[in-house]
Amino acid sequence: MxxxxxxxxxxxxxxxxxxxxxxxxxxxxxxxxxxxxxxxxxxxILNSVKKAEHWLVGTQSSKAYLGSRGDIAFCDAIQKLVFGAAASDGRITTLQSPGGSGALRVAAEVVRIANPEVCLWMSDPTWNNHAPLLGEAGIKLQSYPYYDLDSHSIRFDAMLESLQKAATGDIVLLHGCCHNPTGMDLSPAQWNQVADVAAARQLVPFVDLAYQGFSENLDDDAYGVRMLIERVPEMIVTQSCSKNFGLYRDRVGALSFIAADEVTANTTLSQALSTVRTMYSLPPDHGAAIVSHILGDPALRHEWLEELVGxxxxxxxxxxxxxxxxxxxxxxxxxxxxxxxxxxxxxxxxxxxxxxxxxxxxxxxxxxxxxxxxxxxxxxxxxxxxxxxxxxx
Ligand SMILES: Cc1ncc(COP(=O)(O)O)c(C=O)c1O
The missing domain is CATH 3.90.1150.10 (Aspartate Aminotransferase, domain 1)
Structure with a gap:
């Protein structure tokens, strides 16, 4: 064979x-x-992570399975980190994933089940693993112009023009901050204009937030996510702790769905969990337990923030x-x-x-x-x- x-x-x-x-x-x-x-x-390894690992070794009493959603305390902590004050919105549901990559793939599987005809628009250029991760799930991919190599600036008018041509219900993948590979991010005013187009044309924003805290600070780097949730009924957010917690090989990330109402959000989560069950059953626990502990412990959180600033x-x-x-x-x-x-x-x-x-x-x-x-x-x-x-x- x-x-x-x-x-x-x-x-x-x-x-x-x-x-x-x-x-x-x-x-x-x-x-x-x-x-x-x-x-x-x-x-x-960050000092805050080392300390949290010591704490974990000393206190963890079982390695029994958690559910397909992972560690619920981690999901809650990440929701607060990413969505800020909007985190309590019942329209958001979050599951823990094996890194940002795992979140991207599960999201794509759910999208295909929800709408097999949908097209997902990615920036040109984008992270070279976006197309394989999302396309292999069987959804159609298209590109919108993003970066002008001669002037080293964002082709913003061309980007908007392209999004104006997207069909109702299409998905727009946006880098939350620290665009990979160009490093050139949308300004808040440009984010607002993208939101105008998404709202008017009923597009679904899909924000990949893999570097929160690496650009300005945790809040400003989540500007796009937090603004969009107020402006559109549906959205997808993938998040990675690989870079900002330095937990690359421990595979820590999260996937959030924002639906028009709480009932639809819960249905979407149930579909995602059923998909997870058929892919990897449940996410790895160790890194997520560390992140959850750091975010919940004021002294460790402070230490982590200082390391992030460094x-x-x-x-x-x-x-x-x-x-x-x-x-x-x-x-x-x-x-x-x-x-x-x-x-x-x-x-x-x-x-x-x-x-x-x-x-x-x-x-x-x-x-x-x-x-x-x-x-x-x-x-x-x-x-x-x-x-x-x-x-x-
Ligand atoms: C834009 C972007 N999204 C997602 C990821 C996924 O990271 P990981 O799967 O390691 O958490 C990366 C990693 O380089 C990235 O650059």
Whole structure:
């Protein structure tokens, strides 16, 4: 049987990680990875997480199954984190998921069951796993324009024009903050305009919030979600604790449905739980129990918030360092758009050929689109990086 299978090509980012690992050059720079790194190049476990893990080991008395919805205290805590004051709205139902990816996939399965004809509109470009995760569930996908590579700005008019053409009931996938891969986010005024179109054309917003706290702060980063819930009858929100709690491999996320009324919200949840039962039965518990404890314990929550601010500030600082080093190394080129981006990623704005040369000639690794992970920059490598970039321009 297995001899019938075709080998699948390696994921582009995993391939890049392998190439970087095997590169013997001491001065090599890795801007390709998808995780946060500190100034020493590590992805450490947060202190707040370590403390919560100690607490968990000391107090947990059973590993018996929880239900398909996961840990209810976690679901309640995440609802508050994401929706703020609106969290008590009976129209919201939340289930715990294996990371943001698991939430995206379960959402897509429920959408297909609810409306097999629906089309889901994604930004061009978007996170490279959105199309496989959502499309493999069997829903139709379309793109709306999002980023202009020449001016390094959002193609907002073209985006709205595209959404005006979407059919009633279609779904619009929006990045809650820290757009991956461009780092270029909608302003509050632009979010409001998207809400106008969604309300007028009866589109269903689907907000993927994978980096809450990495752009401005927990509340501002949830602006889109919290505004939309007041403006539209139905919405989907996926959330990930991979980045803001650094719990990548523990697979912690959540999926929320917002329905027109409480009864429909509960029906939607029951459908999602039945879907979960056929996919992975129930989500992993460990990471969610940690998040739930941190969010519920004032001292630990405070410590986590400080650690989150530390990660966010480092991202801002590295952007400034890079742009300043580039203005010295390549004064005829404008990289100031990097300062208008947020989160871990942005487009550097060099060609695919220049990306290849950076890798071959200088040991500087990034994906072909020139998406860089800002965490790969340190005060120790920024000069070398800027000179490398200048050398291929
Ligand atoms: C935009 C976006 N959504 C969702 C995810 C899912 O993250 P995870 O499944 O690791 O929680 C990611 C991870 O990189 C992402 O960038």
């Amino acid at each position: 297995f001899e019938r299978l075709e080998p699948k090509p390696a994921d582009a980012i995993l391939k890049l990680i392998g190439e970087y690992k095997n590169d013997p050059r001491a001065e090599k720079v890795d801007l390709g990875v998808g995780v946060y790194r500190n100034a020493a190049g590590d992805t450490p 990660m966010r500030d480092r991202l801002k600082e590295m952007r400034q360092l890079l742009v300043s080093a580039l203005s010295d190394a390549a004064p005829d080129h404008d990289f100031s758009h990097v300062l208008r981006t947020t989160g871990m990623f942005c487009y550097l704005g060099v060609t695919a050929e220049q990306v290849e040369r950076l890798k071959g000639e200088r040991g500087v690794y990034m994906v072909g689109s020139s998406r860089i992970n800002v965490c790969g920059i340190t005060s120790g490598n920024v000069e070398y990086l800027a000179q490398s970039i200048a050398s291929v321009l």
